[in-house]
Amino acid sequence: MIKDEASRKQVLNRLRRAQGQLAAVLTMIEDGRECRDVVTQLAAVSKAIDRAGFKIMACTLRESIAGETAPGHELLTEEELEKLFMTLS
Template identity: 85%
Template sequence: MLKDEESRRQVLNRLRRAQGQLAGVLAMIEDGRECRDVVTQLAAVSKAIDRAGFKIMACTLRESITGDNPEGHEQLSETELEKLFLTLS
């Protein structure tokens, strides 16, 4: 998974951004901020996590299609790939 360094960097950046946004959401709730503001930030966290998941799936698909599977990683079946897609939806 994420053999490509650029893809790995992108996923890590998205997840770090989501981590920061989630910390901000916690602070907003502790400060008693408006529901609208909290929900907007929660949506941003969710989108960042989703994008990271989709990027990981895209890399997994590319590796499956090209056969460029890292050593020690078994190739996912069509059913397993379908389940992963459904998990993100």
């Protein structure tokens, strides 16, 4: 996974933020909030998750280029990297 501790913390922070935003979306729907408000908050959740995914991919690419990987993890092939990248796009 992510060997760089600073990058790992960034990913975790983004995902925790997304988790909080998603909880807010659920509350907004339960409270009957306006569609505009719900969709705006939902878009923020989506963006936070996307950014976390891109950060993970960037770290994976960097580690693959350097030929490094975390203990117990295998380097990804070019095809696997491409498939992951396309999954996020």
